[in-house]
Amino acid sequence: MTPDGKVIDLASGKATHRSLTQGEPTAVALSHDGERLAAGDDSGWVTLWDRRTWRRLGELPICSAVASDGDDSEGVSAMAFSHDGRTLAVGTDDGRVQLWDVTTGLAIGAALYSSGGPVMALAFRKDDRTLYVSSRHVPLERYEIAxxxxxxxxxxxxxxxxxxxxxxxxxxxxxxxxxx
Known part of the structure; x- marks a missing residue:
């Protein structure tokens, strides 16, 4: 995806203009099997797409899920799919990480809090039982999520x-x- 909203198919080189998010795109993640694309934006929403047909599968209101304490959440800053494709981890600019059940569109538990500020990167361990979080001020945090x-x-x-x-x-x- 280019900054101006074009989606480029790397196999064919074909570029199409497609609005993947409600707001300004800030993060994307591709499932390990290549079937789903998640696109997050600056307003705190994630849109899930079928990557082959470009059919919209749903939207996740990250801003309302992570802001359970009444504070306004900031935009989506990082995302990662679990290896089995069933869970999406979403990090925000205010240092929160929310896990989502991709099939149901429901949040899994309460948000995790990074002690290092804005979330910069997320990754699941290969067995999907551990989530690694990198933030602006703490290079690596590990969360057991099994x-x-x-x-x-x-x-x-x-x-x-x-x-x-x-x-x-x-x-x-x-x-x-x-x-x-």
Whole structure:
């Protein structure tokens, strides 16, 4: 994708003008199988596309999902698809990272917070159980995102599982389960 909005097919060299986002494009990601393209913009939205047919698959309101504390989120700054293509990680200019279920279009849990400012790059480990985040002031942070690892870490750090209230705060969209 060029800065003026043209999409170039690298195999054929053909360029077409296509509006991939609602606002000014700021980040793109291609799924590992080449089937889906995610395009993020400066207003905090991500549009998902079928890369072969250029059919719009849906839009993700990153700005409202990550701004759960009432602050206005900034634009999308980085994105990455998991290797299995089912999860999209989206980073913002204000240092937040939200995981999305690509099939349902729903946010997965609460946003992660980078301690280093604006998110510059995202990558999943090959087994999709770990997310790496690079930000302006911290070159590399590692987040365990596999449910069994997250539960283990919570139990290890707190000595007990999450209460129902804590679960509702930190593990949204998932029915409560005793974690330890």
């Amino acid at each position: 449910p069994d690892r997250v539960a283990f870490e919570v139990c290890r750090r707190t000595g007990s599982g999450l209460s129902l209230s804590e679960w509702r705060t930190y593990v949204r969209n998932v029915p409560y389960t005793a974690s330890c």
